[in-house]
Amino acid sequence: MPIKTEQFYLNVGPQHPSTHGVFRLRLSLDGEVVTDVEPIIGYLHRGIEKLAESRTYTQIIPLTDRLDYLASMTDNVAYCLAVEKLAGIKVPERAEHIRVIFSELMRISSHMMAVGFYLNDCGAFFTPVLYMWREREKIIDLFDMVCGQRLLYNYMRVGGVSQDIPDEFIPAVKKFVAEMPQYIGEYNQLIKQNEIFLARSKGVGILPKETAINIGASGPVLRASGVKWDIRKMDPYSIYDRFDFEVPTGDAGDCYDRYWVRIQEMTQSLRIIEQAINQMPAKGPICSDVPQFFRPPPGETYGYIEAPKGNLGFYIVSDGSIAPYRLHIYPPTLINITALKDMMIGWKVADLIIIFGSMDVVLGEIDR
Amino acid sequence: MTVAVNAEETGQKIAEAIPGSVVSSDKGSLTVDSKALAQVSVFLKNTPGLEFDYLTVLTAVDYLDYFEVIYRLVSLRNNQSLILKTRVFGRDNPTVPSVTDTWRAAYYQEREIFDLLGIKFEGHPDLRRLLLWEGFNGHPLRRDYL
C-alpha cells in the first residue's frame, strides 16, 4: 500500500542545549532525512561596529573581548595589531613574547572547549568536558595571576600589554607545559578508538577541498579539508617567524578530521610556548609610549591573525580623530557556516548536531 | 609571506582584457567601475598568474557622498593578495552586482551589508536581512541613522 509523505518544517530554536549559543536552524525534513537547512542568526547582535564609532581606540578593546568570549586574548591581539599597523607603532620585544605566550595558551583553552563540547554532542555526556575543564581551570589560574580576570581579560593595549607578568608566572607556565602532554595522551587514550565515536564522526559532514576554498573557510575547518593554510606560517605577523612548529592537516574533511586537527594543534602550541619562554628577554619595556587620546594618521588598514577559530581580522578606517570612522570585524565562524547547506543535506537529524558541533561556532563572533 | 600584488600592473592587465573598467589604482588597492564588477571578478579568478580564488573580507564604508565596497582577495597558490574597491553614488537605492557566483564567501557578507547599510546586490540568490529582524526601520550603520 503506498504511503503518502509530506515535507514539514522543524525549528531547532534559539534556546536549545546543543546549539552552543543562541543559534536557530530552520530545517525542512522528509521523515528523518534533511532536505533543506537555513541558519537564522542575529539573536545576539549587539551593534559593536556602531558602538565603536563613538569610543576611543583604547575604549574599544573591552568591546573586542566580547566577540569570541572563549578566546578573548586573541581578539585583543588582532585589534591591537590592526591599530599598530595603521599608526606604525612598534611593539617592544618583551611584550611580543608575552603576547605569543598568551595567544598560544588561549588557543589550547579554546580547542579544549571545542573538542569537549563536540564530544558532548557525540553522546559522551559531559565527561570529556569536565576532564578538559580541569586543565582549563589551570590555564585560567595563570590568567588570573596576571590580570585578575577569569574570562574577559582586556589585557592587551595598543603598543604592548597593560601590565608586566609577576615573578611566579614563568615557573607556573613551565610546570603546566611539562605536564600537559600527558593529559592530551589521556584524552586520546579515552576516546580515540571508541567505536561509537568513530561510527558517528568518520565520513560524516564531508567538506571537499574546492568547496572549502570557494566559501572562504579558515582555521581548523580549512586545514581538515586538506589545504595547508595557516597565517602564522604563510604570512607571519608579530614574531611567529622565529618559532619552529608544524601545521597539521587532514585529508577527508569530515568531522573526525576536524577533531584530530584540533588535538594536534594543541601539541604544537605547547612547543611554541616552550620556545617563547626560552627566547623571552628577562627585562624590558612592556608597552611603547602611546598618548591617552591617540590620533592615528588618516587612512585605512586591515589587520588579521590566526585565531583559534580561524582568520580573524579588523578593518579600520581612520579620519585622524580619536575614534575610528569605521570598524569592521571579519568573523571566521560566520564564513565557516556558509557550508552548512552542503554538509547537512541528505543526512539525518542526529547527524546535524554532530556536524554543527564540529564547526565550533561562538555566537558572539557571528552576530557581533 | 603573502605579498600584496602590484595594483597598477594588475590594473593594466584588467584594462586590456575588459576596457573601461578600471577607475584608478594606487599602491594599496585597485578601484573598479561597479558595472563591470562581475566580469572583473571572473577574470581575476581564472587568469593564470593571478588566480585569486579565495575571498576574505567584503565590507562597505559610508563616506557621505558615496558608498565604497571593499573586497580583499587572496591567491592561495601564489601567496598573493589584492584589495579591490568599487564606489556607488547616491543614497536612495545604491546597487552593486553580486559576486556570489564567483566566490560563495560573499553570501553572508553581502546580506549583512544590505541589512546594516542598505546597499542592494543584484544577482544575490536570497537578499534579506541577516542580523536584524524583518520590519526594522532603517539601516543602522549609515552615518545619518539616529
Add this chain to the structure above:
Amino acid sequence: MEIIRPEVSTPQEADLAEGKLINSFLENCTSQYPDPDKWLDEEIRRNVLLTTVDAAVAWARQRSIFPLIFGTACCAFEMIAASGPRFDLSRFGMDIIRFSPRQADVMLITGTITWKMATAARMIYDQMPEPKWVIAVGACAISGGTFRESYSVVPGINRIMPVDVYVPGCPPRPEAMIHGINRLQAKIVKGTIDNPNLALK
C-alpha cells in the same frame, strides 16, 4: 502576557510575523517591572506567624531548586564553571540543570538580551510553572551593560519580566553567582505554601 501564535504557511510569512511581534515588544516594554521585594515588607507585617508546615515546605523548596540556564553569551560559561567540580553548585541542591522550562523553578538569565531574543525569553518564562523566580546574572542582563546605547539591546531584562535577584559583574565570578543563589534561598525561606513567591498576587 500571552504570545499569540499567528497562522502562517511559509517561512517568509513566519519571519514577517516574528518581526511584527518584536516591534510590538519594542514599543510596549518601555517601563520596568517592579521588583518583587518591594512588596515583601507589607506581607511580613500582615502575616501572623509562619506555621510549622509552611516552614518545612519552604525549607524543602529552597534546598532543591531546579535551574534553567538561559545562556546567551559569556556569563553562561561562568555559570557552567560554577556547576563544575571546583565551585560545586550541586552541594546547594541545584544538581539537575536541564534546558527545559517545564521542569524548572529558577530561570537564570545570563548574557546580553537583544530585542530579537526578548520574545523567546518571555515565551520561556511563561512556560515555567508556578512558583518561579528569576535571577539576572551579569551587567548585560541587569541593565544592558556595556552595550546599553546600542540600537538592538534590551536595557535590562526587567523590562520583560520581574526579577528577584541581581548578580552584578562582567562576568561575575562563580563565587558571586553562588552568593546570589544563597540570597535567593534566603528569600524563598520566607514564603508560605499559599504564597511562595510573595510577589505575584
